Amino acid sequence: MSEIRSVQVTRYVTPLREGGSLPAIAEADDGFLYVLKFRGAGQGVKALVAELVGGEVARSLQLKVPELVLAHLDEAFGRTEGDEEIQDLLKASQGLNLGLHYLSGSLTFDPAVTTVDPLLASKIVWLDAFLTNMDRTVRNTNMLMWHNELWLIDHGACLYFHHNWNSWREQMKNPFPLIKDHVLLKHASKLEEADAFCRSALNEQLLHTIVNSIPMEWLAYEEAYGDPEAAREVYFQFLNWRLKNSFTFLKTALDARAVGV
Structure with missing residues (x-):
């Protein structure tokens, strides 16, 4: 990174x-x-x-x-x-x-017009289940087409546990049933392959690096008693547990796809 x-x-x-x-x-x-x-x-x-x-x-x-x-x-x-x-x-x-x-000239992704490669779709579904991102649905895809490539935007709805901070340990283990509404789920026929790829691409050191890039002034949460490092550690623990236990949300996505396809 x-x-x-x-x-x-x-x-x-x-x-x-x-x-x-x-x-x-x-x-x-x-x-x-x-x-x-x-x-x-x-x-x-x-x-x-x-x-x-x-x-x-x-x-x-x-x-x-x-x-x-x-x-x-x-x-x-x-x-x-x-x-x-x-x-x-x-x-x-x-x-x-x-x-x-700013991606000048980009177009909003339209699932009725563009077919997404199964492995790419599966990686995006995995990403959003991992991050508990509830906001990539048919109603609001949060994806753009730019130079004939698919770009992801607007991840502000991820990690929604932090709006109810004290529940982070419970939310960490959330199997994320909302994945059933994901705009790309029907294209995501390679979820297990995507899981293997994503678990090899991410690791503890990388997650630490990403979490450590959050500016300290954004992390002085009242719920963490104004301690940015305590807040930072919660984000790391949340992400690291979900990475090591990805089967919890992978199974949910596989089951949702089996019902919906």
Whole structure:
């Protein structure tokens, strides 16, 4: 895993009015455009943590994810923004936010139009069961087609245990029945092969590296008594257990596919 770059946001371009979190296209000091996810929105920094961890785990599995960057908003940014709701959001998002490289010209994945390779579909289903990502359904695929390749976006709904922090040990063992609603499940005919690949691609050291890349200022949760390292350890334990016990969610996916196909 390469180090996550940091950029300074220089220009707010346009809001992306999708859902309640008001992400936006913004320009940074490296000259690139990013889809910016704000710490002051909706689920706050926990959505950014899920986005970062989910994206970097996906990348480690050789799945295509836009580059993630830590995007800094300074105090003066957004003062000239005319929209009061956006201005409030920018004020609440001073400091580190998360940006995803903007895939200009990309198209929303349409399962009725594009057939996905069975092994690729199986890896994505495995990823989302591993991360307890409830948000890759027919209604909201969170995938894009760009240059004839499938790209994964928006992992903010992953790791939803952290919204009920004290239940993490129980949620760690969740067989994830929601996988039955996954948009690619019907194409995922190589789940056992995907499981073998993913379990070999990930390991404790890599999971530590990914979890250690979460900015400390995002992890000062009240539920962890403001101790970022304690919060970091919970994420590691959650991911490491699910990796070592992937059969728990693999069986759920296999059973759901057997019923649905």
